[in-house]
Amino acid sequence: MSAEETSNAKSTQGAALATELLSAGYAGRAVVQELSIRVEPGEVVSVVGPNGSGKSTLLKALVGVVQVLSGKVLLDGKEITNWAPDAAARAGIGYVPQIDDVFAPLTVRENLEMGGYLLPLREVPGRMTHVLEVFPQLARMLSRKAGQLSGGERKMLAMGRVLMLQPRAFILDEPTANLAPALANTLLEDHIRQLSATGASVLVVEQRARAVLAISDRTYVLTGGRCRLEGTPAELLASPDFADTFLGGTRHASEPAAE
Amino acid sequence: MSLFIESIGFGLITASVLAIAAVGFTVQFGVTDVLNLAYASVMICSAYVAYLINQLGHGQSIWLAMVVAAAFGAVVSLVLNKYIYAPFQRRGTSPVAVVIVSLGVLLIIEYLVQAFEGAANVSYTMTQGATLNFLGLTLTVVQLAIMGLSVVFMIGLHLLLRYTRFGKAMRATAADRVLARNCGIRTDRVITLACLLTGALCGVAGTVFAINTGSFGATSADLFLVLILAAVFLGGPGQPYGAMLGALVIGVVTEVSASVITADYKYVPAFVILLVVLAVRPRGLFSAGTLN
Numbered sequence: 001m002s003a004e005e006t007s008n009a010k011s012t013q014g015a016a017l018a019t020e021l022l023s024a025g026y027a028g029r030a031v032v033q034e035l036s037i038r039v040e041p042g043e044v045v046s047v048v049g050p051n052g053s054g055k056s057t058l059l060k061a062l063v064g065v066v067q068v069l070s071g072k073v074l075l076d077g078k079e080i081t082n083w084a085p086d087a088a089a090r091a092g093i094g095y096v097p098q099i100d101d102v103f104a105p106l107t108v109r110e111n112l113e114m115g116g117y118l119l120p121l122r123e124v125p126g127r128m129t130h131v132l133e134v135f136p137q138l139a140r141m142l143s144r145k146a147g148q149l150s151g152g153e154r155k156m157l158a159m160g161r162v163l164m165l166q167p168r169a170f171i172l173d174e175p176t177a178n179l180a181p182a183l184a185n186t187l188l189e190d191h192i193r194q195l196s197a198t199g200a201s202v203l204v205v206e207q208r209a210r211a212v213l214a215i216s217d218r219t220y221v222l223t224g225g226r227c228r229l230e231g232t233p234a235e236l237l238a239s240p241d242f243a244d245t246f247l248g249g250t251r252h253a254s255e256p257a258a259e
Numbered sequence: 260m261s262l263f264i265e266s267i268g269f270g271l272i273t274a275s276v277l278a279i280a281a282v283g284f285t286v287q288f289g290v291t292d293v294l295n296l297a298y299a300s301v302m303i304c305s306a307y308v309a310y311l312i313n314q315l316g317h318g319q320s321i322w323l324a325m326v327v328a329a330a331f332g333a334v335v336s337l338v339l340n341k342y343i344y345a346p347f348q349r350r351g352t353s354p355v356a357v358v359i360v361s362l363g364v365l366l367i368i369e370y371l372v373q374a375f376e377g378a379a380n381v382s383y384t385m386t387q388g389a390t391l392n393f394l395g396l397t398l399t400v401v402q403l404a405i406m407g408l409s410v411v412f413m414i415g416l417h418l419l420l421r422y423t424r425f426g427k428a429m430r431a432t433a434a435d436r437v438l439a440r441n442c443g444i445r446t447d448r449v450i451t452l453a454c455l456l457t458g459a460l461c462g463v464a465g466t467v468f469a470i471n472t473g474s475f476g477a478t479s480a481d482l483f484l485v486l487i488l489a490a491v492f493l494g495g496p497g498q499p500y501g502a503m504l505g506a507l508v509i510g511v512v513t514e515v516s517a518s519v520i521t522a523d524y525k526y527v528p529a530f531v532i533l534l535v536v537l538a539v540r541p542r543g544l545f546s547a548g549t550l551n
Contacts (some may be wrong), residue, residue, distance in 0.1 A: 088350060089443035097441070103434040106427070113424070114431045118443040121424065165443070 013077040014041030014199035015092055015168035024061035024069035030069055031057040033225045038170070038199040044193060048209040049222035050245075055205040058222070059173050062203075064088045068081040075169060084087070087120060090118060094167030098174040098205075101158035104147030108138055108157055111146050115161030124164075131160045134191070151178040152187070160193060170195050172204040176211070184208060188215050213237065221245070262394060267511060268396035270494045274510025275409035276467050279484070281490035282416060282458030287336070288431035289497030290453040291355065293344045296361040299484035300368035301339070301458065303464030305332040306475060307372055309466040313383050318467075325466040332462020335437040337454040339364060361417035365484075372477040380474040405467050412432065413503055420499065431452050433497060486513070486526070489533045495543025504544060508532060 016057040018038040025031035032054040039045040047055050060066035062073055066233060073081045076096055088095070103111050112249055116124045132139040135156045141149065155175055163172065176184030177190060188208075193215040196202045208211035213233040215220060221229035221242060229242055236242045284298050303330040310326035343364060347357050388400025398406075420426040431439045439446050468483060469475045475501045490509045494501020509529045516524035534543065 048313050063441065084438035084441050085437065086445050089441055097438065100435055100438055103438060105429050105434050106430060110427055110430075113427060114439070114442050114444070117424070117428065161442070218507075 014196075015202050016040050016074075017093075017201045017203060018074045019058075019062070019170075020072040020074065022058070022059055022073065023069045024066050024071075025069060026057075026066065028069065031066075031225050032061060032222075034071065035222075035225075036071075036229070037203075037220055038072040039203050040197045041168075041201050042196050043217045044196050044202040044204065044215055046212045046216040046219045047203070047205045047222055048123065048219060049206070049228075051056060051207075053222040054225035055096055055222055056173055057225075059095070059203070059205055061172050062088075062171055063093055083170065089165070089167075092165075092168035092212045093169045093171060094162035094165060096155075096158045096162050096170070096175060098177055102146040102154055102161065105145060105252055107143050107145055108149070109142040110156055111161050112138075112164055115164030118165055127164050127166075131163050134163060134194070135160045152180075155179065155187060156191070159195075163195075166198070166200075168200055170200055170202045170204075172202070174205055174207060176206065176208055181208075185215075188212060263515065264395040265397060266515045267528075268398055270511030270514035272398075272402050272471060272506045274516055275280060275406045276464065276471050277483075277486055277490055277504035277510045278409050278503050279412055279460055279462035279467065280492075281487050281506045282413065282499050283457040283464060283490045283493070284427070284487050285497055285502040286416070286453065286460075286499055287457035288491070289427055289499075290457075291340055291344065291450055292348065293340065293361065294496070295336075295357045296358060297339060297482065298336075298361075298461055299480040299487070300365045300372070301332055301461050302336065303327070303466060303475065303477060303480045303530060304368055304372055304467035305462035305465035306480075307376060308359070308462075309469065310381055310383060310474075311427050313385070316510045318384045321383050321466070321470065324383075325463060328466045329459040332460075332465065333455040333458035335370075336458025336461055337451060342452070356502075369477045369481075372509070376477065378476065380476040380479070382474040383470060385470070396411040401470060405471065408463070412463070416499060425449070425452065469532035473548070482526075484509075488527075489529060491532050492543055493536055495545040498505065498543065498545040501543055501545035510540050 012231075016039065020036050021034045021070060022036070023030040024035050030164065037045070039049070047058065049055050057066055061068050064083050064087065068082045072079055075091055077094065080088060083091065104113060106114065112128050113124060116127050119127060137153060138157060138160055141153065149157060159172075159175070172192065176187055179187060186209055192202065192204060204212060213236065216233055218230065218232055219236055220227050221236070223245075229236060229239060231239070280302065284295070287298070288294055288317070295331045309321065309324035309328035312327050313321055326399050343360065346355055347360055352360070385401070389401050390397060391403065420430060428439065428444050428449050431442070431444060432446045436446050465480070468480060472479060488510055490505035491502050492507035493508060494503070512529045512532060513525050516528045520528070
């Protein structure tokens, strides 16, 4: 990566992330169908929905891990549809997968270094210092292997690894999935909300609908690979349809799909 | 007693050759996900390239020839990965089927070598150098050079993997290729460089193997491939440090067995150890994860 590209990535604080009529899936079968979403710079947007509703597939399509079958992925209006995952990272997307989110055999320090792989070498220590200010717990375990961390520490490392590049758009797949409820709320409120503070756009998929609504500016509700509802947390909480589906009502049957 | 000590000396030489080969094999496996059995045929092919250089004109230094063999091994390993194994992987061929593909490649290369060079064994034109005695061991200068070379390669690889960005990117790619790409790492380039690096080790291993055995033919490394696999799986596949330890154990045990039992059965105790270790630790001695 050239110095010029690096400085561009730095001067631009955030980028709008959008899809237009996006269909994506495996082996030509669409799991996500004609989905149009939008995340503005500085905004936290969440996607909720039952298991198999296509939430993870949507995120994987955005970062080039799952094939886009039709429609577009746009970053600040620039089309990045079906870009390879490394190209998406260079474009400014930081992706934290749900599982396999750290390099387990590498140390915490090495994981952060790999997060900063695209930076000039001399900028890595400075960035790492910054990331360790955001996640001070990690500073005490730099030499420990990532595979030995607890669930919460591991997720912080995964987020710290992504933060190394100061991405313009964060994409987080069920960051609280393996965490105790108290820890999950801390992570959402203290850290994920903070990611948008510098102007980056944040797209987060969650199973914990009520908790993620609390930190979201807007939320999309997915069922069966399509957008069923969309709105601000206040609007969704007032919607009987939403309450029925997610807040105590029976869950709708969903199509089986790879997540 | 002196025979026993001398056999340890032989064991260390065998271990040195085996370590270069096994470390190259295991790193290649870790990064490319191909258990490349054709590695042994690339070793022999490289040894022949060194032989051709060695026989040029009035005879060329075997060490110069080894450098050419390393370059040859690097290029062939890259070509095999890029044009044979990787396309099979992209088509979703199972890892076991790719192993069988590599077995086919092994036979094809060996027969090609035989077709060009004939069935007769060949030997390098070189001198073994003075014989040195210390600590009860009797070693030639060439044997010492092989051991020194092996130590240098092991230390060099250690420094590369632990302290350079490329080395860490190789370990990251071996650990999780998709996550590495999410970090912006161009894993295809990492795989290309890893093939060149491990292929060069393969070329060096072939040349020192041929120096050590004295004379060699197209199929001479077949049994050695089994020793490589033993060292690799003893240490845990994809584990360079495991392969170093595995090579040391297999090499020394083999040669000591030759002196205390009989040379005919010298490989048996090494494989008994392998089976026992795998029974206790199914993923080998080092099982933290690939390339680590």
